[in-house]
Amino acid sequence: MxxxxxxxxxxxxxxxxASAAYQIEGAYQEDGKGLSIWDEYAHQPGNTFxxxxxxxxxxxxxxxxxxxxxMAKMGLKAYRFSVAWSRVIPDGEGxxxxxxxxxxxxxxxxxxxxxxxxxxxxxxxxxPLALQKKYNGWGSREIIPAFEKYCRTLFSAFKDDVKYWxxxxxxxxxxxxxxxxxxxxxxxxxxxxxxxxxHIINLANATAxxxxxxxxxxxxxxxxxxxxxxxxLTGDPNDVLAAVNANDFNNNWWLxxxxxxxxxxxxxxxxxxAGIAPEITADDQVLLKSAKPDFLGINYYHGGTVQTNRLQKxxxxxxxxxxxxxxxxxxxxxxxxAQSPEVPMFNSVSNPYLDKTAWGWEIDPVGFxxxxxxxxxxxxxxxxxxxxxxxxxxxLVDGKVDDQYRIDYLAQHVxxxxxxxxxxxxxxxxxxxxxxxxxxxLNGYKKRYGFVYVNRDDDSxxxxxxxxxxxYYWYQQLIAQNGAQI
Ligand code: BG6
Numbered sequence: 001m002x003x004x005x006x007x008x009x010x011x012x013x014x015x016x017x018a019s020a021a022y023q024i025e026g027a028y029q030e031d032g033k034g035l036s037i038w039d040e041y042a043h044q045p046g047n048t049f050x051x052x053x054x055x056x057x058x059x060x061x062x063x064x065x066x067x068x069x070x071m072a073k074m075g076l077k078a079y080r081f082s083v084a085w086s087r088v089i090p091d092g093e094g095x096x097x098x099x100x101x102x103x104x105x106x107x108x109x110x111x112x113x114x115x116x117x118x119x120x121x122x123x124x125x126x127x128p129l130a131l132q133k134k135y136n137g138w139g140s141r142e143i144i145p146a147f148e149k150y151c152r153t154l155f156s157a158f159k160d161d162v163k164y165w166x167x168x169x170x171x172x173x174x175x176x177x178x179x180x181x182x183x184x185x186x187x188x189x190x191x192x193x194x195x196x197x198x199h200i201i202n203l204a205n206a207t208a209x210x211x212x213x214x215x216x217x218x219x220x221x222x223x224x225x226x227x228x229x230x231x232x233l234t235g236d237p238n239d240v241l242a243a244v245n246a247n248d249f250n251n252n253w254w255l256x257x258x259x260x261x262x263x264x265x266x267x268x269x270x271x272x273x274a275g276i277a278p279e280i281t282a283d284d285q286v287l288l289k290s291a292k293p294d295f296l297g298i299n300y301y302h303g304g305t306v307q308t309n310r311l312q313k314x315x316x317x318x319x320x321x322x323x324x325x326x327x328x329x330x331x332x333x334x335x336x337x338a339q340s341p342e343v344p345m346f347n348s349v350s351n352p353y354l355d356k357t358a359w360g361w362e363i364d365p366v367g368f369x370x371x372x373x374x375x376x377x378x379x380x381x382x383x384x385x386x387x388x389x390x391x392x393x394x395x396l397v398d399g400k401v402d403d404q405y406r407i408d409y410l411a412q413h414v415x416x417x418x419x420x421x422x423x424x425x426x427x428x429x430x431x432x433x434x435x436x437x438x439x440x441x442l443n444g445y446k447k448r449y450g451f452v453y454v455n456r457d458d459d460s461x462x463x464x465x466x467x468x469x470x471x472y473y474w475y476q477q478l479i480a481q482n483g484a485q486i
Pocket of ligand 1: 169439
């Protein structure tokens with residue numbers, strides 16, 4: 001750190017925490033809710049850790065008052081949550097389910113009564129199952145009018161109460177996990193289909209942003225992207241070039257479209273040469289250019305390190321398996337996906353300077369500053385950190401959870417965010433992942449992120465009691481002092 005003194009956080013900085021509908025709500029068939037692709041996927045044997053599902057999750061649907069009361073006591077300034085599309089429109093495109101809307105209205109009202117700014121994510125991966133079956137989900141352009149109707153419903157219902165909106169959560173993660181690594185629904189391993197679906201989602205994103213600007217002129221909207229800076233393993237120019245390539249494949253491919261309305265030239269050319277580029281019409285180009293996000297949501301967990309492919313073949317099988325099975329942010333092609341143009345261009349490797357979490361995710365607070373700097377400098381949009389946190393096994397001992405390791409992790413990241421602000425990055429807020437313990441998509445209830453412990457595990461829902469962890473009280477202090485102690 002090269003500053004004598006860091007700038008303070010602005011007065012209205014939004015200290016928040018985040019969640020997603022499928023991971024917390026439960027009540028998966030209540031009050032008219034339709035099924036989502038995750039409801040089906042998690043019920044199929046072998047797809048999730050110990051067969052865990054979101055059927056009950058942490059039962060937030062029935063405990064929303066208690067959960068918001070804990071947020072208020074903590075002093076939270078913002079709460080990011082997602083809406084389950086199939087709760088609001090059970091079949092994805094037909095009649096609106098008023099009971100579903102009423103749940104979110106209740107949540108938003110409770111938040112506002114407690115001066116907590118709601119941050120609403122429109123899509124956090126739980127596509128209505130009916131749309132998957134009818135249109136092949138994001139595989140067909142026919143889904144776009146359904147998404148537009150869903151957005152219109154939410155914009156009309158909540159335009160006066162919700163200022164900050166997120167369109168898609170981590171489009172890079174859910175398209176690659178769903179269409180490439182077959183670890184999320186629709187469980188496909190086809191790179192061409194991944195790029196095709198991704199393009200359709202880009203069109204849906206642009207459509208939503210334009211509609212929003214028409215209907216909610218005083219609000220702000222943007223996508224949340226899972227960003228990780230890419231480092232070269234060494235100063236070998238070949239490794240540096242590998243990092244430039246990886247940055248295009250892992251970051252620019254999405255961010256350039258969101259923020260500049262066009263695909264990066266180099267990568268598009270590679271995909272075209274390999275015959276796996278999406279079909280982009282002239283109308284598509286006009287639409288993508290027309291939609292401008294007001295801010296960019298950044299989810300930061302870690303970056304990635306790459307080297308040139310000296311052997312002209314992917315890294316050893318065991319290492320790849322490890323990466324793709326546990327870490328959606330590392331998009332290292334497997335041997336059986338050798339048709340991907342990435343294979344000769346870069347290989348993901350471990351960074352020798354960084355420690356890892358129990359799940360093998362690198363802990364890299366400096367990378368957070370690098371990320372914020374890179375993205376802000378390139379796109380000049382205000383940034384909103386919509387996720388950042390540590391997944392760990394937490395132990396309840398004598399009714400308490402001493403998660404000092406989480407406090408250390410968060411404190412380091414908040415500090416580097418403060419440094420990035422001092423560097424000149426414009427930031428709206430920071431939502432830690434997650435407010436309470438939640439269902440991890442693929443790691444059940446074992447991998448915990450919350451400030452609030454939820455007394456349940458993979459085998460039993462127990463009593464679902466909420467128990468604030470040590471990190472809860474630490475964050476409470478941090479918010480009270482607006483981060484001045486960091
Ligand atoms: C992000 C998602 O990718 O990472 C969250 O937006 C998710 O929904 C979080 O829970 C942590 O992932 P995991 O696999 O550790 O639960």
